[in-house]
Amino acid sequence: MADTIENEHTGHGYIEHKDQVLKRLRRAEGQVRGVQRMVEEDKYCIDILTQVSAATKALEQVALALLDDHLSHCVTAAAAEGGQVATEKLEEVSAAIARLVR
Amino acid sequence: MADTIENEHTGHGYIEHKDQVLKRLRRAEGQVRGVQRMVEEDKYCIDILTQVSAATKALEQVALALLDDHLSHCVTAAAAEGGQVATEKLEEVSAAIARLVR
Amino acid sequence: MADTIENEHTGHGYIEHKDQVLKRLRRAEGQVRGVQRMVEEDKYCIDILTQVSAATKALEQVALALLDDHLSHCVTAAAAEGGQVATEKLEEVSAAIARLVR
Amino acid sequence: MADTIENEHTGHGYIEHKDQVLKRLRRAEGQVRGVQRMVEEDKYCIDILTQVSAATKALEQVALALLDDHLSHCVTAAAAEGGQVATEKLEEVSAAIARLVR
Numbered sequence: 001m002a003d004t005i006e007n008e009h010t011g012h013g014y015i016e017h018k019d020q021v022l023k024r025l026r027r028a029e030g031q032v033r034g035v036q037r038m039v040e041e042d043k044y045c046i047d048i049l050t051q052v053s054a055a056t057k058a059l060e061q062v063a064l065a066l067l068d069d070h071l072s073h074c075v076t077a078a079a080a081e082g083g084q085v086a087t088e089k090l091e092e093v094s095a096a097i098a099r100l101v102r
Numbered sequence: 103m104a105d106t107i108e109n110e111h112t113g114h115g116y117i118e119h120k121d122q123v124l125k126r127l128r129r130a131e132g133q134v135r136g137v138q139r140m141v142e143e144d145k146y147c148i149d150i151l152t153q154v155s156a157a158t159k160a161l162e163q164v165a166l167a168l169l170d171d172h173l174s175h176c177v178t179a180a181a182a183e184g185g186q187v188a189t190e191k192l193e194e195v196s197a198a199i200a201r202l203v204r
Numbered sequence: 205m206a207d208t209i210e211n212e213h214t215g216h217g218y219i220e221h222k223d224q225v226l227k228r229l230r231r232a233e234g235q236v237r238g239v240q241r242m243v244e245e246d247k248y249c250i251d252i253l254t255q256v257s258a259a260t261k262a263l264e265q266v267a268l269a270l271l272d273d274h275l276s277h278c279v280t281a282a283a284a285e286g287g288q289v290a291t292e293k294l295e296e297v298s299a300a301i302a303r304l305v306r
Numbered sequence: 307m308a309d310t311i312e313n314e315h316t317g318h319g320y321i322e323h324k325d326q327v328l329k330r331l332r333r334a335e336g337q338v339r340g341v342q343r344m345v346e347e348d349k350y351c352i353d354i355l356t357q358v359s360a361a362t363k364a365l366e367q368v369a370l371a372l373l374d375d376h377l378s379h380c381v382t383a384a385a386a387e388g389g390q391v392a393t394e395k396l397e398e399v400s401a402a403i404a405r406l407v408r
Contacts, residue, residue, distance in 0.1 A: 018243060021243055022240060022243055022244065025236060025239055025240045025243065026240065028236050028259075029233060029236045029237060029240070032229060032232050032233045032236055032263070033233060035229055035266070036226060036229045036230065036233070039222060039225055039226055039229065039270075040226065045270055045271075045273060045274035045278060046274065046296055046297070046300050048270055049267055049270055049271065049274070049300045049303070049304070050300070050303070052263055052266055052267045052270065053267070053300075053303045053304060055232075055263055056260055056263045056264065056267070059236070059256055059259055059260045059263070060260065062239070062256055063253055063256045063257070063260070066243075066249055066252055066253055066256065067249075067253065069249060070249035070250065070253070074249060092250055093250070096250050096253045096254070096257075099253070099254070099257045100253070100257060
């Protein structure tokens with residue numbers, strides 16, 4: 001029973017997050033296109049770098065939001081199951097975090 | 103019963119990791135002291151920077167190892183419990199990951 | 205005289221780099237769009253995260269390439285001039301590097 | 307003549323920075339030792355991670371300060387000289403920045 005309620009919450013939470021993630025991704029895409037325009041128009045290096053940093057930060061936010069979702073849904077579900085699946089999911093998410101940090 | 107076995111495994115795994123983490127921390131401490139010596143002796147900037155990067159990478163490795171332990175023990179245990187505790191643990195670990203990424 | 209030759213080299217080098225930078229930016233844009241598609245199609249979190257990391261790394265490469273250009277052209281030119289301009293350019297580039305590192 | 311004045315300024319600036327850098331390094335060393343103690347005493351993972359992040363940030367600050375010094379002294383001097391030396395110094399500092407960013 002508790003499990004069903006949990007899953008419903010999970011589903012709703014996920015859809016909400018998805019819209020937010022897509023909005024951020026569209027903004028990041030716009031920023032990357034903005035950087036292209038700045039490079040084509042020979043804008044000042046430092047201003048372009050500021051824009052590149054903004055796009056990178058936007059993508060980092062997306063990554064952290066996706067990771068949150070993944071931890072609270074997939075990893076939690078796998079942890080509840082336990083065994084080999086849980087171990088694999090944990091190794092997988094650890095590798096993903098390591099890629100984000102480096 | 104499964105829980106007891108899980109906890110035993112957890113305990114053992116934790117101690118193993120702890121020695122590795124402490125070894126890495128001692129190495130990082132040695133590297134930081136090495137950087138101090140290089141600065142005092144006016145060594146070449148770029149060589150000092152290389153050493154600082156090595157110490158930073160060592161600390162990142164420690165952080166990732168601690169995070170692994172935390173995910174597979176505390177977070178997994180909290181996720182199995184569910185409810186408010188699980189939610190709080192997940193928010194806490196997400197904030198810690200965000201601090202590592204930025 | 206030496207200055208004229210330097211500037212010619214600089215100019216050529218810059219155009220070359222620009223094409224490379226634009227190519228990388230278009231690839232990064234494509235990767236960000238790919239991430240959007242993956243999110244819309246509910247692809248597996250970890251696979252999306254891998255793609256986000258690829259886009260972030262591509263933007264980092266762009267930032268480093270732009271910084272290279274900036275150091276070898278603008279900063280070098282300002283350094284040759286010296287005085288207040290040189291000091292300001294150095295502070296500006298240091299701030300840009302700090303934004304990239306954090 | 308201008309060169310002599312430049313070098314005097316450089317020298318003074320460098321010594322000032324050195325004390326600051328050493329102070330930060332000693333603090334970073336203390337933080338790393340603090341992390342070791344926390345690990346030995348089985349402190350809570352998240353609290354240890356916070357301390358590791360603090361030490362990493364301290365080292366990043368040191369790296370940025372050293373890079374600033376290097377850019378305003380060595381790279382500027384090499385840029386004024388021009389030629390092969392300038393090219394090599396710029397490549398060297400670019401590589402060091404890339405190591406910091408990744």
